[in-house]
Amino acid sequence: MKMIKAALSVLLSVIFSLPLAAQTKPTNQPPPKYKNPRLSIEERVNDLVSRMTLEEKVSQMIDRAPAIARLDIPAYNWWNECLHGVGRAGVATVFPQAIGLAATWNTDLMHRVADVISTEARAKHHDAVRHGDFGRYKGLTFWSPNINIFRDPRWGRGQETYGEDPYLTARMGVEFVRGLQGDDPRYFKVISTAKHFAVHSGPELDRHRFDAATDQRDLYETYLPAFEALVREAGADSVMCAYNRFQGEACCASDRLERKILRDDWRFRGYVVSDCGAITDIYAGHKLVPTVGEASALAVKRGTDLSCGQEYNSLVDAVKRGLISEAEIDVSLKRLMTARFRLGMFDPPEMVPYTKIPITQNDTSEHRELAIEAARQSFVLLKNAGGVLPLKHDLKKVAVIGPTADDAGVLLGNYNGTPSRSVTLLAGIRNKFMSRATVVYEKGGDLVGGKPDEKAVQVAADADVIIFVGGITPRVEGEEMKVEGEGFRGGDRTDIRLPQVQEDLLKALHATGKPVILVLTGGSALAVNWANENLPAIIQTWYPGEEGGTALADVLFGDRSPAGRLPVTFYKSVEQLPPFDDYRMAGRTYRYFTGEPLYPFGYGLSYTRFAYDKLVVPKRARAGANVTVKVRVTNAGQMDGDEVVQLYVKDVQASVPVPRQSLQGFKRLRLRRGESRVVSFTLTPRQFSLIDSQYRRVVEPGQFEISVGGAQPGTVPPSTQVLTARVMLTGAVFAIK
Numbered sequence: 001m002k003m004i005k006a007a008l009s010v011l012l013s014v015i016f017s018l019p020l021a022a023q024t025k026p027t028n029q030p031p032p033k034y035k036n037p038r039l040s041i042e043e044r045v046n047d048l049v050s051r052m053t054l055e056e057k058v059s060q061m062i063d064r065a066p067a068i069a070r071l072d073i074p075a076y077n078w079w080n081e082c083l084h085g086v087g088r089a090g091v092a093t094v095f096p097q098a099i100g101l102a103a104t105w106n107t108d109l110m111h112r113v114a115d116v117i118s119t120e121a122r123a124k125h126h127d128a129v130r131h132g133d134f135g136r137y138k139g140l141t142f143w144s145p146n147i148n149i150f151r152d153p154r155w156g157r158g159q160e161t162y163g164e165d166p167y168l169t170a171r172m173g174v175e176f177v178r179g180l181q182g183d184d185p186r187y188f189k190v191i192s193t194a195k196h197f198a199v200h201s202g203p204e205l206d207r208h209r210f211d212a213a214t215d216q217r218d219l220y221e222t223y224l225p226a227f228e229a230l231v232r233e234a235g236a237d238s239v240m241c242a243y244n245r246f247q248g249e250a251c252c253a254s255d256r257l258e259r260k261i262l263r264d265d266w267r268f269r270g271y272v273v274s275d276c277g278a279i280t281d282i283y284a285g286h287k288l289v290p291t292v293g294e295a296s297a298l299a300v301k302r303g304t305d306l307s308c309g310q311e312y313n314s315l316v317d318a319v320k321r322g323l324i325s326e327a328e329i330d331v332s333l334k335r336l337m338t339a340r341f342r343l344g345m346f347d348p349p350e351m352v353p354y355t356k357i358p359i360t361q362n363d364t365s366e367h368r369e370l371a372i373e374a375a376r377q378s379f380v381l382l383k384n385a386g387g388v389l390p391l392k393h394d395l396k397k398v399a400v401i402g403p404t405a406d407d408a409g410v411l412l413g414n415y416n417g418t419p420s421r422s423v424t425l426l427a428g429i430r431n432k433f434m435s436r437a438t439v440v441y442e443k444g445g446d447l448v449g450g451k452p453d454e455k456a457v458q459v460a461a462d463a464d465v466i467i468f469v470g471g472i473t474p475r476v477e478g479e480e481m482k483v484e485g486e487g488f489r490g491g492d493r494t495d496i497r498l499p500q501v502q503e504d505l506l507k508a509l510h511a512t513g514k515p516v517i518l519v520l521t522g523g524s525a526l527a528v529n530w531a532n533e534n535l536p537a538i539i540q541t542w543y544p545g546e547e548g549g550t551a552l553a554d555v556l557f558g559d560r561s562p563a564g565r566l567p568v569t570f571y572k573s574v575e576q577l578p579p580f581d582d583y584r585m586a587g588r589t590y591r592y593f594t595g596e597p598l599y600p601f602g603y604g605l606s607y608t609r610f611a612y613d614k615l616v617v618p619k620r621a622r623a624g625a626n627v628t629v630k631v632r633v634t635n636a637g638q639m640d641g642d643e644v645v646q647l648y649v650k651d652v653q654a655s656v657p658v659p660r661q662s663l664q665g666f667k668r669l670r671l672r673r674g675e676s677r678v679v680s681f682t683l684t685p686r687q688f689s690l691i692d693s694q695y696r697r698v699v700e701p702g703q704f705e706i707s708v709g710g711a712q713p714g715t716v717p718p719s720t721q722v723l724t725a726r727v728m729l730t731g732a733v734f735a736i737k
Contacts (some may be wrong), residue, residue, distance in 0.1 A: 035072075037347045044346070045337045048073075049330055057326075057333050058315045061300075063273075063308045064136070075134040076340065078273065078306060082117050082142040082180070082190075083160055083415040084545070085371075086362075089137040091420045092120050093367040093546065097413030098146065099523050100378035100542035102162035102567035103604075105644045106668040107175045113374055114179025118189045120362045121180075127359040140343050142180065143193045143240055143273070144415075147173045147226040148201045150524070150568055151588050154580050155202035156477040156491035159413055159523020159543065163567025164589040164601060166222055167663045170229035177234035182354070187344045188237065189354050194230045195240035196275055198257055199223045203580055204480045205490035208277075208285035211245040214583040216695040217657065222585050228266055237270035237339060241304055243278050243285075250286050252278045253295070258303030271305040271335040279304070279311035297323035305332035363420050368547065375544040375551035377642070377668075380564040381605040382538040388515050389537045390558025390607060391465060397438045398467060399460035400426050401509060403447045403502065404521045405469035413523060413543030414478045421546065425469050425519065428549020432557055445501050447473060448485055452505035461512045467556070468509060470502040472522035474543065496527045496574055503530060510534055519552065525570040527598060540564070561607040563642035563668070570599035590712060591659035600715035602646050602663070608637030608673070609719045610710055617706050617725035623699045624734035627683040627727060631708045635671035644668045645679050648713055649687060652726070653702035658690050661705075661713065681708075688729060689736050699734040703727075 033039055034048035048071065049057065056068050067075040081087035084095040095101065095113050104110070121140065128138040147169050150158040162169040173194070182189030199212040199219065214223070230236040239262065241252040251257060252274045262268045282288050282295035289295050293314040296307070300315065301324055318324050344352030381389070391398075404410045405426040411419075423431070430439045440463065444456030447470075460466045472493075476483050481491035487499060497503070507530070509516050517537040520526060531538055539562065541552060554560045569590050571577060576595050578587045585592050590601035616630040633645055647665030651658045665681040683706075688699045707713035709722030716722050 034346065037351060041338055041341045045334050045341060048337060049333055054319060054326055054329070055316055057329050058312060060333060060336060061306055061312045061315070061329075062310060063306065076345075077134060077136045077139050078141050079136050079308060080121075080139045080142045081137060081144060081415050082121060083144045083146065084413065085117055085417040086120050086124060087137065087415045087417050089124055090418055091363050092124070092417035093363055093371050094412055094417050094419045095371045096375050096378045096545040096548070097159050097523055097543035098161060099150070099159045099163065099567060100544055101374060102168065102172055103380055103542060103564040104374060104377040104668070105168070105565050105666050106377055107171055109374060109377060110172050111175040111179040112370060114176045116367050116370060118180045118182065119357055120367070121190050122354045122357040123359050123362045126355055126357070140188075141191045141193065141238065141339065143195060144180075145173050145176050145192070145194065146196065147194055147230060148196055149222055149226070151201050151222075151583075151585065152577060152580055153496050153525040153568065153571065154493045154574070155524070156204055156481065156493070157202065157479050158568070159477065160415060164569060165567065165591070165663050166225040168567055168666070169226040171666075173226055173230050174234040177230050177236045181235065181237065184353055186342070187352050187354065188342050191237045191339055191343065193238035193240050193273060194227055194236045196242035197227055197239050197251060197262070198242065199246045199583060200242035200244055200251070202492055203490070204492050206581065207243040207480070208281045210581065211248060212583045213247070214585070217691045218583070218585045220691045220695065220697065221659070224261070231262070231266045231268050237342070238273060239268065239270065240273050240275055241278065243275050243281055245286050250278075250282045250288055252304045253282055253288070253298045253302045255302050263303065271332070271339055272303050273306040274299065274304050274308050276308035279307050279309060293318040293321065294323060300324060300332050301328055305335050368421070371545045372547045372551050375548050376554055376560050378542055378544060378564045379552065379555050379562050380540040380566055380603070381562040382540055382599055382603070383532060383535070384605055385536040388517065389539075389556065391556050393436065393557065395437050395464045397440065397463045398429065398433065398465055399463035400429055400439060400441045400467045400469065401444045401456045401460055401505070402469035402519075403443055403445060404471060404473055405441065406443070407473060409475065410473045410521045411544060411546060411548045412474065414474050419546035423547040423549035425521075425541070425549045425552050428547070428551070428553040429467065429556070431550065432553035444505050448476060448487070448499045448501065450501050452501060452508055454508070456505065457508045457512065460509055460514065463514055466509050466512070466514050466516045467519060468506055468516055469519045469521065470498065471520040471526055472499075477523055492580070493524075494574075496525060496571065498526050498528050498531070506531060506535070517556070525568050527571060527573050529572055529598060532598060540566075558607060558639075561639055561641035563604065563606055563644060565602050565604040565644045565646075566599055567601070569593060569597050569601045572596070572598045591662060594660070597715070600712050602712040603715065603717055604644070605717055606637070606641050606643070608635055608639045608641040610634065610643045610671070610721070611636040612709050612721040612723050614678075615708055615723040615725055617727050620728045620730055623688070623701045623729040623731045624685050626685070627688075629665070629681045629683065629706055629708060630678055631723065632676055632678050633669070633671065634676040635673055638673060640670070640672045642668055642670050643710060646709065646711065647681050648707045649683070650705040650707070651688070651690060651700075651702070652705055653700070654690055655700060656690060656693055661707070685734055686736050697736040699729065699736065701729045701731055701733070704729060
C-alpha cells in the first residue's frame with residue numbers, strides 16, 4: 001500500500017507540473033478562454049477570474065497560494081529572493097552584496113549580473129516544478145531590489161541597498177530590473193519587486209509602529225526618485241509596500257502612495273505586495289483600525305494586492321460584512337493573475353523562451369567568474385600612503401590577522417544563496433602566494449567585546465607585512481536581529497566606530513613597526529579615524545560574494561587596480577549625524593551634510609592616475625532643453641586601470657532649498673596606460689529640476705554649476721581632478737511632467 005501511495009504521489013506531481021494544455025482532458029467542448037494562448041492576456045485573466053468562487057479568489061491573494069484543481073491552477077509561492085543571487089534556494093552563484101554592487105558604479109556590469117541571476121532563477125524554477133516542488137523560494141516573482149535610500153549608516157539593512165544617492169540608486173536599480181525581467185515582448189523572464197515603498201530605512205526595532213515623518217521636498221527629491229525610475233523606465237512589475245507609516249497612513253494602506261503617486265501619477269500597472277506581516281501592523285502596530293478584517297479590506301482598497309502572511313484570509317468575511325466588495329477583490333486578483341500569465345505559467349512551454357533554460361545553467365564557471373569580476377570592481381581603496389599597495393611579490397612572510405579573515409559568512413551578507421565554492425579573504429591571499437612566501441594567520445580576538453589575543457601580535461612581529469581583516473559581519477548588522485551589545489541594537493548600530501577590541505589589536509600590531517594594511521568588511525560605513533591617521537593602507541571590501549578572497553588577492557597584489565567608489569559617506573562619528581529616527585534629510589548624506597567627512601561619497605583611489613581636460617559645457621541653454629557635456633579622460637599613470645567619471649550639478653540661484661550638489665551622471669571606463677577617451681553626458685531637464693514652493697517639479701532659469709571628474713567636487717583625493725564650468729539656463733520656468 002505504501003508503494004502504491006508513493007507512486008500515486010509522484011504521478012500527481014508530474015501531472016501538476018505539466019503545462020495546462022497537457023492537463024486538459026479530451027472533450028468535444030472548446031477549451032475555456034483562459035486556456036487559449038491566442039487570446040489576449042486581459043481576456044484570459046477576466047475569464048479565469050469569472051470562474052472562481054470568492055473563497056478561491058482570496059486564496060490566491062496570499063503569498064502561499066494553493067492549487068485550484070478544478071481550474072488546473074497549480075500551487076504557487078510568491079515569496080522568492082534574489083538580492084545578489086538566487087537566495088535561500090540551494091546552490092546558486094553568490095555575487096557581492098547589493099552595497100558592493102553599488103560601489104562598482106557600473107551599470108553594464110549590474111545588468112549582466114541581474115541577467116545571470118534571472119537565468120539561474122529560471123533554471124532552478126523549472127527543475128523544481130519538474131520534481132513537483134512548488135515551495136517557497138522556488139518561484140519566479142522576486143522581492144528584489146531594495147532601493148530604499150541608505151540615509152544613515154546605523155541602519156543594519158543598508159547593506160541591501162545601492163547607497164545614499166537617489167540618482168546612483170535609480171541607475172543601478174533600473175539595470176537590475178531590466179536584467180531580471182528580460183526583454184521578451186510577451187513574457188517576463190522573472191518579475192522584479194522594488195521595495196520598500198516608501199520612506200523606509202530603520203530603526204529596525206521600531207519599523208512596525210513608527211511614522212516616517214518628513215516634508216514634501218524630501219519625499220520628492222530623495223525618497224521617491226528611484227522608485228519612479230524603476231516603475232516608469234524599467235517597467236518593474238511589482239512593488240513591495242513598507243512596514244512603517246508615512247504622514248499618518250500605513251504604507252500598505254496609503255491612498256497617497258499607492259493610488260495617487262504609484263498608479264495615477266506613474267501609471268503603474270503591476271501588483272503591490274505587502275512586506276511580511278505588514279497588514280497585521282495596520283491594526284496591531286499602528287492601531288489604525290481595530291481588526292484584521294478591517295486592516296485587510298483597507299489595504300486591498302488602497303492598492304495592496306497580495307499579502308505576505310495569512311491576514312487576507314479574513315477577506316471572505318470582510319466581503320460578507322460589507323467592508324469591501326467582491327469587485328474590489330477582483331481588481332487585485334486580476335493584477336496577480338496577469339503576472340502569472342506573463343510569466344508563461346498558463347501557456348505551453350514551447351511558447352515561453354525561458355522554459356528552455358536547463359538546470360546546467362545554474363552555478364556555471366562563467367557565472368562564478370562574473371562574481372569574481374564584480375567583487376574586483378567593488379573594492380574601494382580608501383588610503384594608500386607611500387605606495388605600500390600593490391604588495392610586492394618578493395615578500396617572504398605575510399601575517400594575516402583579524403576576526404573576519406577566515407569567515408565564510410562575511411562573503412555573503414544577507415538574503416544570500418549558497419555557493420558551491422567559497423574562497424575566504426585569507427584563502428585568497430594564501431592561494432595567491434602559494435609556495436612563494438609564508439602566510440601565517442591568527443584571528444587575534446573576537447569581532448566584538450573581549451580583549452586582543454597577544455599571540456597574534458607575536459606571530460606578526462617578524463612578518464614583512466601585516467594584513468588585518470576586520471570590521472563587521474552579517475551576525476551583527478541586518479534585519480530586525482536579536483543583537484544586543486556595545487554599539488549594536490536589534491540589527492542596527494548605535495555607534496559607527498570599529499569595535500574597540502579590533503582597534504586595540506590594530507594599535508598593538510602597528511606598534512611592531514611593520515606596515516599594517518587594513519581590509520574592512522561590512523555593509524556600511526565605519527569610522528576608522530585612528531587607522532586613517534596611522535596606517536599606510538585601507539581597503540573596503542563590503543560583503544564580496546562567493547570568491548571574495550580571490551578578488552581581494554588580485555587587487556592587493558596589483559593584478560587589478562582598484563576602482564570602486566563609495567556609494568555612501570563615511571562619517572567620523574555619530575555626533576555628525578541627526579537622530580537616527582529623524583527622517584528629514586537636513587544634515588544627511590553628501591547632498592545635505594555640511595561637515596567634514598572621513599571619506600566622502602564618490603571617493604576611491606587607484607594604483608594609476610587619470611587626467612581630465614577639454615571640458616565642454618555650453619555657456620547658455622534654454623530651460624527645458626537637453627544639455628550635452630563632454631570631457632577628455634587620460635590614463636596618465638603607469639598601469640592599466642578603470643576610472644569612474646562623475647558629473648555633479650549644483651543649482652546656484654535656486655529660489656527654494658536644494659541639495660548642495662547632486663550626482664547626475666557617471667561612467668566607468670577602462671583605459672590602458674596612456675590611453676585617452678572623450679566621455680559625453682546628456683543632461684535632461686529633469687536633472688536641472690527642483691521641487692518648488694508649491695511642491696511641483698520645475699526647472700528654474702538661472703546659473704548651474706557642472707563639475708566633472710574622478711570625485712565629488714570639493715573633496716578631491718590625491719592625484720584626482722575635477723573640472724568645473726557654468727551654464728546659464730534661460731527662458732521661462734519649465735514644468736516637469
